[in-house]
Amino acid sequence: MRAALLTSSASITTLAVALGVAAWWIASAWIALPLFPSPAQIVEAGIALLRNGVLVKDVAVSLRRIAIGFSIGCAIGIPLGLAMGLFRPVRYFFEPYVQFFRFVPPIAWLIPAIMWFGIGETSKILIIVYMTVFLVLLNTMAGVASVRHNQIRAALCFGANRAQLFSWVILPGTMSYIVAGARIAMGNSFAAVVGAELIAAEAGLGYLIVDSGTWMAMGDMFAAMLTLGLLGIGADRLFVAITSRALAPYLEASPRGR
Amino acid sequence: MADDASAAKAGSGDAGRIVFDAVEFRFHEGAVPIIRDLSFEVDGGEFFVLLGPSGCGKSTVLNLIAGFETPTQGTIRASGHPVEHAGPDRMVIFQESDSLYAWLSVLDNVAFPLRVVGVPSGERRARALAALKLVGLQGHEGKYPGELSGGMKQRTQLARALVLDSPILLMDEPFAALDAQTRAILQDELVALTMRVRRTVVFITHDIGEAILLGDRVAVMRAGPASSIKEMLAITLPRPRKRSSVEFGELYERINQSISEEVRRSLRQEDGLIA
Numbered sequence: 174m175r176a177a178l179l180t181s182s183a184s185i186t187t188l189a190v191a192l193g194v195a196a197w198w199i200a201s202a203w204i205a206l207p208l209f210p211s212p213a214q215i216v217e218a219g220i221a222l223l224r225n226g227v228l229v230k231d232v233a234v235s236l237r238r239i240a241i242g243f244s245i246g247c248a249i250g251i252p253l254g255l256a257m258g259l260f261r262p263v264r265y266f267f268e269p270y271v272q273f274f275r276f277v278p279p280i281a282w283l284i285p286a287i288m289w290f291g292i293g294e295t296s297k298i299l300i301i302v303y304m305t306v307f308l309v310l311l312n313t314m315a316g317v318a319s320v321r322h323n324q325i326r327a328a329l330c331f332g333a334n335r336a337q338l339f340s341w342v343i344l345p346g347t348m349s350y351i352v353a354g355a356r357i358a359m360g361n362s363f364a365a366v367v368g369a370e371l372i373a374a375e376a377g378l379g380y381l382i383v384d385s386g387t388w389m390a391m392g393d394m395f396a397a398m399l400t401l402g403l404l405g406i407g408a409d410r411l412f413v414a415i416t417s418r419a420l421a422p423y424l425e426a427s428p429r430g431r
Numbered sequence: 432m433a434d435d436a437s438a439a440k441a442g443s444g445d446a447g448r449i450v451f452d453a454v455e456f457r458f459h460e461g462a463v464p465i466i467r468d469l470s471f472e473v474d475g476g477e478f479f480v481l482l483g484p485s486g487c488g489k490s491t492v493l494n495l496i497a498g499f500e501t502p503t504q505g506t507i508r509a510s511g512h513p514v515e516h517a518g519p520d521r522m523v524i525f526q527e528s529d530s531l532y533a534w535l536s537v538l539d540n541v542a543f544p545l546r547v548v549g550v551p552s553g554e555r556r557a558r559a560l561a562a563l564k565l566v567g568l569q570g571h572e573g574k575y576p577g578e579l580s581g582g583m584k585q586r587t588q589l590a591r592a593l594v595l596d597s598p599i600l601l602m603d604e605p606f607a608a609l610d611a612q613t614r615a616i617l618q619d620e621l622v623a624l625t626m627r628v629r630r631t632v633v634f635i636t637h638d639i640g641e642a643i644l645l646g647d648r649v650a651v652m653r654a655g656p657a658s659s660i661k662e663m664l665a666i667t668l669p670r671p672r673k674r675s676s677v678e679f680g681e682l683y684e685r686i687n688q689s690i691s692e693e694v695r696r697s698l699r700q701e702d703g704l705i706a
Contacts (some may be wrong), residue, residue, distance in 0.1 A: 323530035326499055329517035331544035331595070341543070345534045422534040422575065 177410050180210040182415075201413040214401060218392030227381070228400060234376040236404070238369070239362045246305020252354035254310040254354075255347070258317025269355045271310065273285055279304040280368045300369040305358040312354025324371055348423035363405040378404075447475030447598035447631035449496060454505035455489055464503070467657040471650060475510075475598065476629040480642040482686070483652030484694050489635045491651075493601050496633060506575045510598055519548060522592035526604040528584035531576040533589075537563065537571035537663030541590045548595065562590040565624065582613035589621075593628065601633045606641070617621050618644055622670060639686050643679060644672050651689050654697030662689060 194212050194358050199209040210218070222228035257264040257271075279300045286296035328342045370379025378397050385394035417424060454469045465488045473479040481489045481561050494500045495507055498517040506516040509521055522544075523530075542559035550558070563572055566586040576584055585605055592600055606614040622645060625632055636642055642649045646666050653661045664686070666676055 321529040323525045323527060324496075324532060326517070327525070327530040327591075328525065328543075328547070329499070330519065330521065330523050331547040332496065332517075332519040333547045337547055341546075342532070345532070348534070422536075 199391065200216070200284045207389070208391055210395060211218025214392045215395045219396035222393060222396055224379075228396070231376055231378050231381045231397070232400060232404065235366050235370065236296050238294065239301060239359075239366050239408075241294075243305050243355075243359055243362050243365075244360060245298070246302045247309050249302070250306040250309030250354070250358075251313050253306075254313025255317060255344070255353075257310070259343070264314075264423060274303075275307045275311070279365045283369060283372060287373050297366070297369040297374065297377075301362050301365050304361055305355075308358040308361065309351070311356040312350045312357075313347060316354075317343060317352025317354070319350060320346035330364065345397040345400055345423055348420055352424060356409065356412055356416075360405060360409055361430065363401060364410070367401065368369045445508075447477075447571065448478075448508060449473040449599065449631065449633065450506075450508040451492075452506045452508075454495065454502045454507060456488075456495060456500060457503050463656045465656060465658065466495075467659060469505070469659045470553060471660055471663070473631055473633060475631055478625055478632045478645055478647045480633065480649045481634060481636045481652060482639065482642040482644035482649050482690070483658070484654055484690060484697075487652040487655045487693075489637075489652060493523070493603050493633060493635055496599070497521055497601050501620070519595050520597050521599040521601055521614040522595065522597045524585070524588045524592050524600065524602045524605045526607050528576065528581065528588060528608075529692060531584060531587055534575050535575075536572065536588050537564055537574050537576070538569065540587055541572075541594055542575065544591060544595045544680075558594055559590075562594040563587075564592060565628070566590045567620065580613075581609050582617060585609065585617060589624075593630075597630070599631045599633070602632060604635050604637070607636070607638075614641075619671065621645065627671070628684070639683055639690070640674055642686070643668070643682050644674065647688065651686060651693075654693040661693065 185369050201209045201214075219228065253267065257267055282300060282303060283296070286299050290296040290299065324342055324346060325338065328338050333341065366377065367379035369384065371376035371383055374380040374383075379402050381397040382394050385391070385397065450472050451469050453569070454466060454467045455464050457464045469492070475564055475698055479493055479682075483489050491500065494515065496509065498514050498521065501515075513644075530545065535543065538556070538559050541562050542555040545555040545558055546552075560569070560572060566589050568583065568586050571579070573581065577588065579587065588605070591656060607619050609617065618641060634642075634645055643666055649664045649666060650660045651662050652658050666680075666682070668676070668682070672679060
């Protein structure tokens with residue numbers, strides 16, 4: 174009974190989180206400086222930000238940027254990844270760009286994006302689009318390559334035409350890779366949006382962090398970071414819940430599940 | 432099961448007949464041919480076994496009949512028509528069960544060829560269930576390939592290959608990856624099945640016992656490269672055949688010697704190349 178409690182994943186997770194909070198608490202009490210707020214002060218600051226509406230507004234702004242950027246990124250990355258996986262000329266054409274730009278991080282584009290598109294939404298959303306496209310595209314391409322040769326040959330035996338082969342064999346066979354790529358990209362979107370909001374923003378969680386720093390409001394700053402982390406976890410859980418329900422047979426068909 | 436491909440089967444005497452005429456195959460220009468000057472015929476409804484050591488080009492022969500590969504010389508005809516590409520008159524059962532669609536249930540896997548051909552969905556279900564019954568998988572139609580044993584996966588492949596009533600079944604070492612007991616059961620069932628629903632079967636194996644057990648005729652292939660058929664044996668033992676019978680043993684010994692000769696000859700050739 175006691176062994177089961179100690180080894181169950183939920184109890185270990187709870188313990189780990191409690192230890193982390195406790196360690197922070199002790200450290201903040203030990204150091205006792207306004208620059209190192211205690212968990213209670215952070216939560217307090219968070220509640221205050223919730224009450225006065227700042228947090229809700231900043232969360233809404235950041236989530237909107239993520240949602241739009243991520244959606245556009247998927248809308249470009251998935252079809253392009255499929256095309257590159259399916260057609261060699263397309264692959265050879267885009268390969269040098271993909272290989273080059275995947276080493277140029279989204280943050281590097283922040284300044285040029287602001288200079289070209291201004292300080293409005295466009296530049297911030299573009300950063301997230303850019304980040305999403307590469308992750309989703311590379312995963313989708315790998316997914317097409319992972320479709321079993323014999324699955325294609327079998328379909329050819331049955332007399333499948335190109336459209337049937339694509340929509341009934343290649344796309345379903347690639348689905349688990351597409352979903353995996355999208356999931357990673359969505360997680361990274363939370364990192365990218367903060368980067369995009371660090372400069373020349375007037376709202377968003379990244380802006381809240383910078384702004385709190387300017388005013389030395391450390392409680393607000395960490396409340397924003399805490400919110401970011403919790404939102405990320407929530408979004409990831411939601412993503413998994415939706416995809417695992419809607420696409421179950423395709424995800425269980427992943428090579429690991431086979 | 433309603434007839435698509437078998438309508439043609441009943442109509443002409445060529446249904447299910449396979450003819451190789453001086454076929455050569457190389458992977459690319461200038462490469463050593465895998466197969467050279469290969470000529471043979473398989474009668475409609477015959478159980479034809481291609482037997483030979485690994486690397487002798489057995490699978491290449493099967494891929495040529497299936498239309499996955501095109502001969503570099505010579506012609507191949509199936510049911511009277513020249514083979515130009517893969518088609519629903521020739522069904523392949525692969526050694527690896529990864530040809531099943533992991534995201535579809537057993538029923539939907541078996542119904543897949545019917546969907547491709549355009550059979551209405553209500554009829555698809557009935558015909559797929561009938562095919563599953565033929566291979567003894569009734570009651571498993573709701574499962575997914577990932578939930579099946581190796582033997583059940585191969586049964587699913589077989590059902591999927593039977594569902595269109597194609598006159599020709601091409602089986603590429605379908606039981607090689609199974610454990611001995613499952614293999615023996617499936618071999619017996621395949622014999623019973625092909626006696627009931629008469630199809631041309633081209634069966635590839637390197638297992639001599641399996642060849643004698645299943646085949647109406649066994650073609651022993653030469654060791655590659657530039658392989659062709661070394662000898663053709665008609666197996667006249669009455670069915671069901673017993674591995675323990677004296678005739679079975681004699682035949683086994685004879686074929687074993689023939690293949691051993693081939694393996695030794697190819698080893699000598701390789702030695703010669705090195706020296």
